[in-house]
Amino acid sequence: MxxxxxxxxxxxxxxxxxxxxxxxxxxxxxxxxxxxxxxLAGEIGMVLAIGGTLLHHGIVDYKWIIIALVLGSGIGIPLxxxxxxxxxQRTALSHAFGALCVTLVGTAEFYLxxxxxxxxxxxxxxxxxxxxxxxxxxxxxxxxKLQEILPQRPITYKGQNFVNLLLFxxxxxxxxxxxxxxxxxxxxxxxxGVSLIFGVLLVIPIGGADMPTVISLLNSYAGLxxxxxxxxxxxxxxxxxxxxxxxxGLILSIIMSKAMNRSFTNVLFGAFGQVQASAAPGQEAKPVxxxxxxxxxxxxxAANKVVIVPGYGMAVAQAxxxxxELYDALTKKGVEVRFAIHPVxxxxxxxxxxxxxxxxxxxxxxxxxxxxxxxxPQTDVALIIGANDVTNPAARxxxxxxxFGMPILDVDKAHTxxxxxxxxxxxxxxxxxxxxxxxxxxxxxxxxxxxxxxxxRELGGGH
Amino acid sequence: MGSxxxxxxxxxxxxxxxxxxxxRHVSPLLHTPLMxxxxxxxxxxxxxxxxxVGEKKSTFATVLGVIAIVAATxxxxxxxxxxDRMLRMFKTSRPTNK
Numbered sequence: 001m002x003x004x005x006x007x008x009x010x011x012x013x014x015x016x017x018x019x020x021x022x023x024x025x026x027x028x029x030x031x032x033x034x035x036x037x038x039x040l041a042g043e044i045g046m047v048l049a050i051g052g053t054l055l056h057h058g059i060v061d062y063k064w065i066i067i068a069l070v071l072g073s074g075i076g077i078p079l080x081x082x083x084x085x086x087x088x089q090r091t092a093l094s095h096a097f098g099a100l101c102v103t104l105v106g107t108a109e110f111y112l113x114x115x116x117x118x119x120x121x122x123x124x125x126x127x128x129x130x131x132x133x134x135x136x137x138x139x140x141x142x143x144x145k146l147q148e149i150l151p152q153r154p155i156t157y158k159g160q161n162f163v164n165l166l167l168f169x170x171x172x173x174x175x176x177x178x179x180x181x182x183x184x185x186x187x188x189x190x191x192x193g194v195s196l197i198f199g200v201l202l203v204i205p206i207g208g209a210d211m212p213t214v215i216s217l218l219n220s221y222a223g224l225x226x227x228x229x230x231x232x233x234x235x236x237x238x239x240x241x242x243x244x245x246x247x248x249g250l251i252l253s254i255i256m257s258k259a260m261n262r263s264f265t266n267v268l269f270g271a272f273g274q275v276q277a278s279a280a281p282g283q284e285a286k287p288v289x290x291x292x293x294x295x296x297x298x299x300x301x302a303a304n305k306v307v308i309v310p311g312y313g314m315a316v317a318q319a320x321x322x323x324x325e326l327y328d329a330l331t332k333k334g335v336e337v338r339f340a341i342h343p344v345x346x347x348x349x350x351x352x353x354x355x356x357x358x359x360x361x362x363x364x365x366x367x368x369x370x371x372x373x374x375x376x377p378q379t380d381v382a383l384i385i386g387a388n389d390v391t392n393p394a395a396r397x398x399x400x401x402x403x404f405g406m407p408i409l410d411v412d413k414a415h416t417x418x419x420x421x422x423x424x425x426x427x428x429x430x431x432x433x434x435x436x437x438x439x440x441x442x443x444x445x446x447x448x449x450x451x452x453x454x455x456x457r458e459l460g461g462g463h
Numbered sequence: 464m465g466s467x468x469x470x471x472x473x474x475x476x477x478x479x480x481x482x483x484x485x486x487r488h489v490s491p492l493l494h495t496p497l498m499x500x501x502x503x504x505x506x507x508x509x510x511x512x513x514x515x516v517g518e519k520k521s522t523f524a525t526v527l528g529v530i531a532i533v534a535a536t537x538x539x540x541x542x543x544x545x546x547d548r549m550l551r552m553f554k555t556s557r558p559t560n561k
Contacts, residue, residue, distance in 0.1 A: 058518045072509075073536055075533065087545070
């Protein structure tokens with residue numbers, strides 16, 4: 001930045017415009033009506049920023065830049081075309097790619113500048129590669145779990161927290177040493193290596209149900225690492241984009257952790273209090289009432305107000321299109337159908353909304369938890385499809401329950417509760433759900449897609 | 464350097480506040496597209512990688528930079544693409560009685 005060439009001014013102005021467009025882009029995301037303008041603003045900002053960067057006077061060779069841009073676009077297109085059910089793992093993977101970029105650039109910058117790295121620069125550079133490294137491997141682990149390449153169950157071992165803390169301290173300690181003694185180059189690969197291992201160990205103990213929080217947190221880390229890179233490169237555009245992404249991820253993490261009743265510090269330090277799978281086994285086979293698709297259809301038909309509660313099970317069974325048929329059939333018969341969306345239903349923030357929107361269900365029928373909870377006492381039927389813990393009344397009443405205090409959908413207040421479920425096995429977290437033993441509850445055993453399909457057939461055939 | 468650093472910290476602080484204020488108002492309905500959009504925007508890190516590759520200061524830096532460009536560009540392209548696909552799907556209710 002010593003000689004401020006004429007083109008440099010132009011580039012900075014372009015970056016300024018791009019920054020403004022990025023902010024507008026996020027602002028327009030606040031409502032579905034303007035959201036697509038937001039994408040356009042983001043795209044224009046991105047094209048301007050990349051175009052402007054190509055004017056940089058220091059660039060002497062374009063060949064590899066072009067090759068890499070083309071190659072990246074080629075990989076990006078299939079990643080942008082994945083099925084909606086695969087969005088959580090795709091998102092995790094893209095966090096990994098973003099973090100990879102930041103880590104690699106940070107590493108290259110270190111070796112170009114060493115040993116003359118000023119103290120402040122070295123501190124942010126360490127932060128960049130620590131956050132980048134742990135986000136890279138952590139996101140890969142998350143993507144692997146979501147894609148079910150890795151077991152979704154928490155992988156735990158004795159002394160896990162101690163090992164994690166130790167690794168974190170080693171990374172931080174090496175960073176501090178390197179800041180004070182920039183000539184001790186050997187510490188740099190240690191920082192990177194330890195961060196990569198730390199990322200793996202941080203995410204493997206986390207179960208699938210906690211993924212919304214983890215993905216949000218990794219989103220935030222990815223943003224912060226990019227902001228750190230902005231400090232290293234003295235690029236305000238990068239600082240702004242990184243700060244926006246960092247705060248977005250942080251807000252989502254806070255919303256998710258509130259929705260799971262986890263403290264904020266719990267989230268920040270990545271100790272995602274794994275729900276102990278200690279499923280009090282004492283209660284052997286309590287009686288439940290079950291029903292067939294025909295009976296379920298008859299009850300739904302007699303109802304005036306129906307609330308459908310979708311969960312991850314609906315995504316797994318790919319039942320969203322059948323659910324849409326059910327919605328259509330009931331609406332046609334004059335039944336009011338709405339959907340109750342718990343913030344942590346599914347595997348990432350907003351997961352259920354996207355799946356239901358994919359199935360063409362109008363978004364004004366999707367109601368958030370706080371808004372719909374008061375309506376359950378006036379609801380004739382609450383139909384739960386593949387959701388479990390978010391409907392568990394033990395969270396309100398049973399102090400000994402691991403999910404006590406977690407805000408839930410008060411489905412047990414509806415006149416009739418119907419639960420589509422494969423069997424009586426307790427959910428992912430291994431917590432028994434007293435909802436299933438209520439007198440007003442009917443269990444509909446079967447695959448979500450087939451069962452909903454069965455109900456739809458009955459509704460169609462009834463008239 | 465000193466004043467640059469302070470400037471940069473101010474920029475970061477202001478951008479973080481803007482981020483909080485803007486994103487607080489995003490409807491939970493759109494949280495998934497929000498995340499894929501911020502992901503695409505975050506891939507602006509590609510500009511750092513582009514300069515790194517273009518300056519050709521060392522083979523090592525160029526190789527890392529090329530991989531970094533590929534990773535970030537795939538996020539830019541994939542991120543905008545999927546966000547757009549998602550948002551296209553969000554429709555409001557239409558007259559239902561056919």
